[in-house]
Amino acid sequence: MSPAIPIALTVNGRSRTLDVAPHHTLLEVLRDDLALTGTKECCLVGECGACTVRLDGRIVDSCLVLAVEADGGEVTTIEGLAPEGGLTRLQGAFLDKGAVQCGFCIPGQVMAADDLLRRSPHPTVAEVEEGMAGNLCRCGCYAQITEAILAAAEEGGR
Amino acid sequence: MTGARVGASPRRVGGAERVTGGQRYVADIHIPGELHVKLVTLPVARARIGAIDTSAAERVPGVRLIVTAADLPQPVPRFGPQFEDRPVLAVGETKYHGEPVAAVAADTRDAAEEAAGLVRVEHEELPAVFTLAAALDPAAPLVQDPALRPGDPLAGTNVLRVHRVGWGDVDAAAADLVVERRYAFPIVTHFAIEPHACLAAPDGDGIAVWSTIQHPNWLQRILAKLLGLPLAKVRVHAPDPGGGFGGKQHAKYEPLVALMALRADRPVRLVLTLEETFQAVRRAAAEVTVRTGLRADGTLAFQDVAADYLIGAYADIADRVVGKGSYVGAGPYRMPAARIVARSVLSHTVPSTAFRGFGNPQVNWAVESNLDEAALALGIDRLEIRLRNLARKGEAFIPWDTPADGDWAEATRRAADRIGWGTPAAPGRGRGIAVGIKSGPTTGLSYSTVRLLADGSVIVFAGTSDMGQGARTVFAQVAGDELGAPLDAVTVVMGDTAVVPYDQQTSASRSTVLMGNSVLAACREVQAKVRAMAARVHGVDEAAITVEHGVVRLPGRELPIRDVVAAGLGRLGGEVVGNGEMRKDADPGHPLQGAPAFFEFNCTAIEAAVDEETGDVTIVRHVTVSDVGKAINPLQVRMQDEGAAIQGLGHTLMEHYIYDLRGRVRNLGAIDYRIPTSMDLPLELHSEAVENADGPGPYGSKGMSEGALLCVAPAVAAAVRDACGAVIRDLPLSPERVWRALRERDAARAGREDAR
Numbered sequence: 001m002s003p004a005i006p007i008a009l010t011v012n013g014r015s016r017t018l019d020v021a022p023h024h025t026l027l028e029v030l031r032d033d034l035a036l037t038g039t040k041e042c043c044l045v046g047e048c049g050a051c052t053v054r055l056d057g058r059i060v061d062s063c064l065v066l067a068v069e070a071d072g073g074e075v076t077t078i079e080g081l082a083p084e085g086g087l088t089r090l091q092g093a094f095l096d097k098g099a100v101q102c103g104f105c106i107p108g109q110v111m112a113a114d115d116l117l118r119r120s121p122h123p124t125v126a127e128v129e130e131g132m133a134g135n136l137c138r139c140g141c142y143a144q145i146t147e148a149i150l151a152a153a154e155e156g157g158r
Numbered sequence: 159m160t161g162a163r164v165g166a167s168p169r170r171v172g173g174a175e176r177v178t179g180g181q182r183y184v185a186d187i188h189i190p191g192e193l194h195v196k197l198v199t200l201p202v203a204r205a206r207i208g209a210i211d212t213s214a215a216e217r218v219p220g221v222r223l224i225v226t227a228a229d230l231p232q233p234v235p236r237f238g239p240q241f242e243d244r245p246v247l248a249v250g251e252t253k254y255h256g257e258p259v260a261a262v263a264a265d266t267r268d269a270a271e272e273a274a275g276l277v278r279v280e281h282e283e284l285p286a287v288f289t290l291a292a293a294l295d296p297a298a299p300l301v302q303d304p305a306l307r308p309g310d311p312l313a314g315t316n317v318l319r320v321h322r323v324g325w326g327d328v329d330a331a332a333a334d335l336v337v338e339r340r341y342a343f344p345i346v347t348h349f350a351i352e353p354h355a356c357l358a359a360p361d362g363d364g365i366a367v368w369s370t371i372q373h374p375n376w377l378q379r380i381l382a383k384l385l386g387l388p389l390a391k392v393r394v395h396a397p398d399p400g401g402g403f404g405g406k407q408h409a410k411y412e413p414l415v416a417l418m419a420l421r422a423d424r425p426v427r428l429v430l431t432l433e434e435t436f437q438a439v440r441r442a443a444a445e446v447t448v449r450t451g452l453r454a455d456g457t458l459a460f461q462d463v464a465a466d467y468l469i470g471a472y473a474d475i476a477d478r479v480v481g482k483g484s485y486v487g488a489g490p491y492r493m494p495a496a497r498i499v500a501r502s503v504l505s506h507t508v509p510s511t512a513f514r515g516f517g518n519p520q521v522n523w524a525v526e527s528n529l530d531e532a533a534l535a536l537g538i539d540r541l542e543i544r545l546r547n548l549a550r551k552g553e554a555f556i557p558w559d560t561p562a563d564g565d566w567a568e569a570t571r572r573a574a575d576r577i578g579w580g581t582p583a584a585p586g587r588g589r590g591i592a593v594g595i596k597s598g599p600t601t602g603l604s605y606s607t608v609r610l611l612a613d614g615s616v617i618v619f620a621g622t623s624d625m626g627q628g629a630r631t632v633f634a635q636v637a638g639d640e641l642g643a644p645l646d647a648v649t650v651v652m653g654d655t656a657v658v659p660y661d662q663q664t665s666a667s668r669s670t671v672l673m674g675n676s677v678l679a680a681c682r683e684v685q686a687k688v689r690a691m692a693a694r695v696h697g698v699d700e701a702a703i704t705v706e707h708g709v710v711r712l713p714g715r716e717l718p719i720r721d722v723v724a725a726g727l728g729r730l731g732g733e734v735v736g737n738g739e740m741r742k743d744a745d746p747g748h749p750l751q752g753a754p755a756f757f758e759f760n761c762t763a764i765e766a767a768v769d770e771e772t773g774d775v776t777i778v779r780h781v782t783v784s785d786v787g788k789a790i791n792p793l794q795v796r797m798q799d800e801g802a803a804i805q806g807l808g809h810t811l812m813e814h815y816i817y818d819l820r821g822r823v824r825n826l827g828a829i830d831y832r833i834p835t836s837m838d839l840p841l842e843l844h845s846e847a848v849e850n851a852d853g854p855g856p857y858g859s860k861g862m863s864e865g866a867l868l869c870v871a872p873a874v875a876a877a878v879r880d881a882c883g884a885v886i887r888d889l890p891l892s893p894e895r896v897w898r899a900l901r902e903r904d905a906a907r908a909g910r911e912d913a914r
Contacts, residue, residue, distance in 0.1 A: 021268065032267075037186035038179015040400075042351050043432045047828035050351055078179035091177040095169040098793040101801065102626030103176030104352040104400025110177055129836040136828070138351050138401050139626045140804030141797060142836045143843055 007071040011036070012080025020067040027051045027062035029070075030077060038078040038107045042136075049135030052108035053077050059115040061134075078107035081114060090114055090158040093148040101139035109135045113149045117158040123149065161708045162638025162645040164857055167793030171630040171650060172398065183400050184355040184370045189425035192357065193222050195415060196270035197434065198260035198277045199252075203288070203821030204299075204506045206251050207259055208280030215262060215276040220269035223422045224277065226260040230417060235384045236306075239376065239408045241318075243306050244472035244509070246384075246413045251284060253301060253471035254507050255822045256437025258411075263418055263426055286506035287316065288821045290445055290466050293505045301471055301504035318473060318502040321481040323749050325557050326495025331460040333451030337532045340447045341524035342888040343871075344814035345468070347440040348513055349833050352400025354435050358416040359425035364391025365416055370399045372406045372623045373663040378655045380409045381416055396653035402625035403805070404512030405439035407665055408475055433826040440815065442476055442502075442510040442517065443468040446524035450531075451495075456538040458547045460495040461488040465521050469502050470509035477502040479510070482597060482750055483517015489525050490566055490595040490759060491547040492555055506821050512665060514805060515867045518596045523889065526592040526872035530879075540876065541574045541591055548593070551852075560753045564785035564860070566593070569848045570761040573783040576844055577763035583880075587778060590876025591763045594868030598861050599668040600752030602742040605659035606673060608637055608680035610688070610734040612727050614720025615647040620677060621661030622652060622669040626801075627863055628794040629669045633677050635790055636856055640681035642708015642719040659737075667861025670790060671755055674856045676738035683736030688719055691726035691734070756853055759785040760865030762803070764840075766877035768884065773897030775811060775878055780840035782869075787853025787860035798863040799845040806870025807840075808833050811890050 004019035011034060020029050027044075030036045030053065039062060040050035046061040053062045054076035082088045090113055093099075100106050109132070116123060116131040123131065128146045137145065152158055162168065175181040212224045227234050227247045234249045236242045248259045260277050264270040287293040287301065293316040304313035312318070356369040364387055371377045374396035382392045399406050411428055419426040430438065449462035465484050469476035484500035500521075533543040548570060549555035549562040570593055574580075583589055607619040618637045622629040634648040651658055661673060685705040692710050693700040704711045710722045723734060744751045765779040782803045789795040812832045816824045825831045845866070851858025875886055884899035 031186075035188075036179075037182070040183075040351070041185065041429075042353060043828035045827060045829055048351060048432075082178060087174060087177065091174075094177050095173040098167070098170075098797045100170055100173050100176045101628070101797055102350070102352070102399065102401040103172075103181050104183060104350070106176050107179045129839070133835045133837045136349075136351060136833060136835060138349050138403070138805070138833060139797070140801035140834070142804065142834075142839055143800060144797065146836070 005068050007068055009070060010074040012076060022068055024067050025063050026065040026067050026070045029067040030062060036077050036079055040104055040107055049108040049112060050105050052111040052135065054111060054115065059111055078111060081110065088158055089155055090117065090152040093152040097144045097148040097151060099141045099144040099148040101141055105135060105137045109137065109145055114158050116149065117153055121157055122153050161642040162635045162648065164635050164639045164790050167791050168645050170628055171634045171645065182397055183352055184357065184368050184397055185429045187357060187368055189357060189359050192425040192427050193263040193265065193422060194267040194270045195261050195263050195418060195426055195428040196274035197258040198262065198274045199256050199258055200279060200281055202283045203255040204251060204253055204284045204286035205281040206284055207248060208282065210260060211278040215273035218269050218273040218276065220265035221262060221273045222265065223263040223418060224260060225418060235413065237380050237384055237409060237413055238473055239475045240477055241473040243302060246417060256508060261414060261418060263422055286821050288505055288507055288817050290468050290503055293503050301506055316504045318504050319477050321484060321500040323485055324497040328460045328462050328495045328497040331451055331495040333459040334454040335532060335535055336449060336451045337528055337535060338449040339528050339531060339887060340445060341527055343444045343520040343523055344889055345440050345443040346809045346813040347436050348403045348405035350401030350403060350405060353430045353432050354406065354410060354438060355429040356412045356415050357425060357427040358419035360419060360423055361393060364393065365420065366393045366395065367412060367416055368395040368397065369412050370406050371396050372399060372402045372625060372665065373408065374653060374655050375621060375660050376663055377409050377412055381413065384413050385416060393656040396623055398653065399623055399625040403514045404516065404665065407512045407663065410438050432828060436823060436826045437508050439511050440508045441513040442479060444520035446521055448524045448528040450528050452532050452536065454536065456536055456543045456546050458491050458493055461493055463487040463498045463521065463525065465500040466503055467500065467520065468505055470505060470507045472509040474509045474511040476510045479512055479517040484521050485750055486518065486595050486597055487521040487525060490549055490555065490593055492549050492553065514802060515596065515864050516666065518594065518868055519871065522594040522868045523871040526594065526869065527875060527887065530876050541579050544570060544593055563756055564759050564852060565848065565850055566759050566785065569759060569783045569785050572846060573761040573763040573781050576781040577765055577779060579763065583765060586881060587765055587767045588877045588880025589763065589765050590873040590880060591761065592869035592872035592876065593761045596758045596864050596868060597750065597754035598756040598758065599666040599672060599742065600750045600754055601744045602668055602672040602740065603662045604673040604676040604740045605661065606676040606680045606738040607659055608677060608684055608736045610641055610684050610723060612724060612731045612733060614643055614723060616641050616643045618648065618650045618677060619658045620650060620652055620673050621658045622673045623664040624652060627798060628791060631794060632670050632674060632790050636674060636677050637681055639707060641684060667758060667863040670859050671853065671855030671861050672740045674859065676740035678856045679740065680736040680738030684734050687734045688722055692722045695722065695726050756860045758861055758865035760868055762866065762869035762873040764873040764877040766874060766881055768878055768882040768896060770882060770900055773893035773900060775891055775896060777840035777874065779842045781844045782866040783846045783848060784862050784865040785848040785860065786862040787855065788849050788851045788858040789847050790857065790859055795847050795862060796845045799866045800843055802864055802866035803843065803870060804834050806867040809889060810871040810874045812892060814890055
């Protein structure tokens with residue numbers, strides 16, 4: 001086993017320093033070392049989007065990013081999106097539009113939708129469907145997710 | 159009316175946790191001191207297991223326990239919901255690609271993975287069968303040891319069981335036209351975004367297990383028997399699964415993990431990868447031959463169905479899937495004569511199990527497609543032929559069984575209307591329509607407890623698993639409506655066998671009906687107690703008091719329940735407790751051991767466009783209409799209906815396992831096995847519910863989570879044929895397959911030209 005490597009991350013606004021195995025992904029570090037289990041593990045090949053987080057201003061599949069690559073980076077996970085005890089407009093819209101069934105893909109969906117609205121505050125349906133294509137939902141809530149994103153945009157943004 | 163309302167669509171109970179990352183799924187739960195398990199598998203399907211050398215694996219730092227079959231109780235325990243045929247670890251030989259032969263537990267996931275890779279298993283690949291044709295060959299190697307089926311005349315074959323149902327005399331039935339075709343349905347998998355996971359920990363003189371299981375009480379029973387423990391010493395925690403779709407109904411690796419926890423005397427966790435999950439659950443493939451007889455006017459004369467289902471190496475619940483799924487194989491039609499023969503055929507493949515639709519989509523694909531063939535041959539409109547034959551409400555369309563329990567023609571006409579049936583489609587587009595039914599639960603037992611607390615808030619204990627269908631919200635709406643509590647003052651407790659009363663299972667779209675009725679009964683008991691309380695407190699004769707929808711009506715005035723309860727309970731506080739029981743006993747004389755509690759009826763209408771250059775199919779419009787009786791939560795009904803429709807599009811357009819010649823699945827995982835994304839949706843998806851309050855559940859509701867999956871494939875294939883003339887009888891309708899069918903169409907047309 002290779003020796004652990006010290007890294008520093010800012011996670012949801014809080015500075016964290018930790019020693020990570022060189023082969024561990026950002027996903028593993030978030031879930032296992034930092035106990036931020038809102039970020040989900042499914043395909044581990046960057047196809048499902050369940051592990052989507054924000055890293056230095058862009059969203060990434062955290063299963064495809066080595067933790068050491070994120071050294072010095074600023075990470076936002078689903079736990080850091082809304083103020084404690086509250087919901088963002090987008091999160092509320094997900095609930096109002098019925099975009100949440102089992103919920104397992106939802107943290108990734110919300111992170112991706114949040115990023116979409118940052119980049120494109122007033123997206124078209126086609127832009128939403130294309131922008132969200134990297135996040136699988138086996139419950140099949142795609143239409144409702146699109147409605148939620150459009151509703152949040154309409155009401156003033158994410 | 160003071161509380162939550164039935165018929166409204168409030169935010170999902172438990173929704174805030176799901177959008178903030180606070181929801182704890184099994185893999186999010188950690189127990190101090192836990193060990194991580196990795197399974198050891200072979201890179202082949204069927205192989206004789208020789209010596210297993212664990213010495214190198216044992217030297218990996220952090221490895222605490224390695225088990226092989228030899229380390230388990232002997233003979234190695236076997237388990238299963240229908241047949242006890244699945245060993246805890248492979249015994250003697252592996253029977254499918256991915257079957258574990260050993261397992262490693264270590265302090266870290268890294269150590270467990272490294273050690274698992276170092277376990278050396280001598281093995282010799284053996285002849286095996288992966289297809290129906292190979293498995294049914296008289297010379298085929300047997301999948302199952304005949305000793306597991308003593309006295310069974312089929313034990314010397316790979317046919318596990320044959321299911322026969324029928325009525326009338328098919329062979330004597332007079333028909334002007336007989337259409338016979340064969341249809342194929344591929345192996346597909348559930349692909350819940352949450353991979354299967356379980357944890358087990360010694361718990362005093364018993365064991366505690368956390369599992370992604372849909373049926374915690376069934377798992378408790380399996381583990382108690384296997385471990386020789388009283389039920390009360392097996393505590394199953396079942397946090398809300400991250401998608402189930404049937405794949406998480408029954409035990410898979412929980413017995414192994416439980417035995418390892420007891421042996422290590424430490425908590426043990428196993429979280430499968432998606433690839434391992436593909437090797438744990440899948441839907442049965444099928445080949446279905448349908449012979450449909452009709453009169454010249456399109457009236458059905460008989461239906462003759464022979465369905466072979468390719469199940470896996472162990473039975474799991476697959477044989478029940480075959481029997482129940484094929485049972486309504488004659489369709490929702492008035493049918494003078496029917497003969498349905500369905501076989502469960504074992505093979506050296508991943509054990510197939512329940513999957514939304516439960517064996518019906520395979521047969522419905524064939525039967526509805528064949529009806530279209532007949533309509534074309536007779537020159538009768540495809541909608542008209544269905545309306546002409548659909549059973550009317552109350553009609554005994556299976557002579558001895560639950561009569562048609564909905565206005566199926568209404569649902570069909572609405573779907574046809576919404577797709578614009580009878581109006582011309584744009585050039586290059588075509589339309590298809592199909593109907594389908596699925597039997598609801600044939601037995602059931604759901605207990606519940608409802609506690610009305612001193613401040614009017616309510617706790618519901620219900621053992622259903624909320625895996626996305628929204629059962630928590632439905633039960634909260636029912637209890638809140640009946641007892642006058644707003645939704646945010648209702649808590650629904652599920653998923654802990656030590657706390658929550660027994661529920662048989664979460665399957666067959668049963669929970670709104672069976673557990674819903676149980677919760678309603680518990681509320682009625684609470685209401686009766688409140689009534690007695692009101693009589694005592696106000697000095698009024700009980701007969702003059704009514705309690706409904708959270709309101710106590712006394713002569714001349716109305717009070718909210720909570721006011722009556724606060725006064726009635728007095729200074730010591732307390733609560734009013736009601737218990738519910740909903741029992742649907744087995745009927746040994748019925749072919750399914752019980753008549754379905756309801757039928758799920760759906761009509762799906764499709765408009766599709768086909769790219770003749772690439773074979774790519776675009777669903778222009780997808781209409782699904784389901785008969786739901788009563789939508790307790792209309793938004794959730796729509797979500798279930800659309801979700802089932804999109805899952806149906808998966809097996810219709812893109813999904814299938816690819817096995818190599820040695821029985822290895824070549825497209826494990828998310829890169830090579832595609833499911834619908836936001837880019838694969840119909841351009842328009844329209845879901846509607848027929849609500850005639852004619853179901854057996856609360857307020858006339860029926861189960862409805864599977865119907866919209868039943869008809870997608872036949873409706874899409876019909877639309878493709880209508881659009882371009884390509885005829886396809888094997889799913890999925892992948893671009894390559896459509897493209898080839900277009901070439902065949904062209905060749906056939908050229909042949910006709912040449913013949914002129």
